[in-house]
Amino acid sequence: MALADLQPVARNDAGSAAVVGILKQRFGERFQTGQAIRGQHAHSTTYIPSQLPDGVVFPHSTEEVQEIVRVCGEHRVPVIPFGTGTSLEGHVNAPGGGICIDMMQMNKVLAVHAEDLDCTIEPGVTREELNTYLRDTGLFFPIDPGANASLGGMASTRASGTNAVRYGTMRENVLSLTAVMADGRAITTAKRARKSSAGYDLTRLLVGSEGTLGVITGLTLKLYGIPQAISGGVCPFPSVDAACNAVITTIQMGVPVARIELVNALCMRALNGYAKLDYPETPCLFLEFHGTDAGVREQAETFGEIAAEFGGGSFQWTNVAEERTKLWKARHDAYWAGLSLKPGATSCLRMFACRSRDLPNASTRPRKT
Numbered sequence: 001m002a003l004a005d006l007q008p009v010a011r012n013d014a015g016s017a018a019v020v021g022i023l024k025q026r027f028g029e030r031f032q033t034g035q036a037i038r039g040q041h042a043h044s045t046t047y048i049p050s051q052l053p054d055g056v057v058f059p060h061s062t063e064e065v066q067e068i069v070r071v072c073g074e075h076r077v078p079v080i081p082f083g084t085g086t087s088l089e090g091h092v093n094a095p096g097g098g099i100c101i102d103m104m105q106m107n108k109v110l111a112v113h114a115e116d117l118d119c120t121i122e123p124g125v126t127r128e129e130l131n132t133y134l135r136d137t138g139l140f141f142p143i144d145p146g147a148n149a150s151l152g153g154m155a156s157t158r159a160s161g162t163n164a165v166r167y168g169t170m171r172e173n174v175l176s177l178t179a180v181m182a183d184g185r186a187i188t189t190a191k192r193a194r195k196s197s198a199g200y201d202l203t204r205l206l207v208g209s210e211g212t213l214g215v216i217t218g219l220t221l222k223l224y225g226i227p228q229a230i231s232g233g234v235c236p237f238p239s240v241d242a243a244c245n246a247v248i249t250t251i252q253m254g255v256p257v258a259r260i261e262l263v264n265a266l267c268m269r270a271l272n273g274y275a276k277l278d279y280p281e282t283p284c285l286f287l288e289f290h291g292t293d294a295g296v297r298e299q300a301e302t303f304g305e306i307a308a309e310f311g312g313g314s315f316q317w318t319n320v321a322e323e324r325t326k327l328w329k330a331r332h333d334a335y336w337a338g339l340s341l342k343p344g345a346t347s348c349l350r351m352f353a354c355r356s357r358d359l360p361n362a363s364t365r366p367r368k369t
């Protein structure tokens with residue numbers, strides 16, 4: 001969206017003033033109207049200028065969210081759910097004012113069903129908090145957008161990340177949601193069962209709805225066993241085309257890669273400068289394989305052979321956790337590294353999807369437009 005496309009939205013000042021009065025009385029310290037806190041809640045990772053809500057409220061339960069939504073509904077005042085504010089396109093801006101519902105104090109892991117590979121959580125739990133909580137269970141939640149976002153926010157933006165090639169996105173990993181609708185009713189979209197063909201698929205309607213259809217107050221998520229062995233590495237290529245063709249062949253050959261990400265030469269330069277690394281400054285693929293010791297070795301060797309066919313440099317891979325963490329931290333920092341190329345600049349992200357065969361052309365296009 002261009003800045004010129006931003007349309008003014010009518011405010012309901014009388015309604016807002018009434019709601020502010022009611023929420024102040026009901027929530028006390030958990031309802032804030034200071035300029036600074038309202039500013040923080042309209043300031044996300046975006047080039048779009050902040051538009052402040054009239055107040056920020058911190059609920060502790062589904063019932064409290066229902067109360068807030070009902071009061072706002074009666075006075076025709078907008079509500080804006082808020083997770084960690086990392087979204088990239090001005091999602092949490094309040095162009096018509098209204099009440100920001102900050103979900104971060106609803107941050108409990110309610111249940112982990114290790115034998116069923118799922119867990120039920122409140123929406124303010126972040127992806128890193130969930131994985132820290134799960135550490136001793138041998139399970140993990142794989143969806144990893146660069147930011148340590150709330151899982152409610154990730155469901156709302158249908159987040160993906162570097163693991164999407166093997167584990168999918170939030171769309172495939174949310175089994176059920178509890179959400180408060182615009183009229184204040186709370187619904188739970190499904191049970192924990194993995195297969196259900198009964199009724200509309202409301203879970204997938206709400207996932208990706210960016211806070212416009214309901215406020216998510218609970219989620220049941222799929223979990224996965226931490227693989228016995230993980231190996232990963234970086235492979236340089238002479239061109240973006242060559243790297244893309246290696247990706248296509250790898251997928252076509254059925255190598256079950258867990259992560260595969262293309263980083264172009266400019267971005268590699270940015271990463272090296274930002275994170276003090278010394279990767280080759282040519283197009284590179286970042287990869288990770290999950291499985292047994294023998295399985296990951298075989299996958300890495302097969303990929304190395306495919307890379308060589310397309311002129312790729314030697315594929316150095318490692319099983320050492322610290323080295324892999326360093327590698328993926330660098331990839332996750334790509335956004336900030338990009339900004340560091342031009343101090344003072346903000347970023348405007350472009351996303352695109354294409355067929356595998358169009359990948360080589362498509363992946364060079366964003367630089368030209």
Ligand SMILES: Cc1cc2nc3c(=O)[nH]c(=O)nc-3n(C[C@H](O)[C@H](O)[C@H](O)COP(=O)(O)OP(=O)(O)OC[C@H]3O[C@@H](n4cnc5c(N)ncnc54)[C@H](O)[C@@H]3O)c2cc1C
Pocket residue numbers: 044045080081082083084085086087088091092103123144145146147149150151152153154155156157158159160161162210211212214215216217332335336
């Ligand atoms: C450095 C960086 C790298 C990223 N990389 C990726 C990536 O690789 N892949 C990817 O898919 N995304 C990526 N993202 C985007 C990321 O997925 C989103 O920023 C994140 O999912 C938003 O979560 P949040 O908790 O910060 O939500 P917020 O930013 O607070 O909110 C986002 C939207 O969700 C709504 N919302 C929040 N909580 C709730 C709730 N409980 N109920 C209903 N609606 C709610 C808000 O109203 C808003 O519309 C990246 C972001 C950053 C900053």
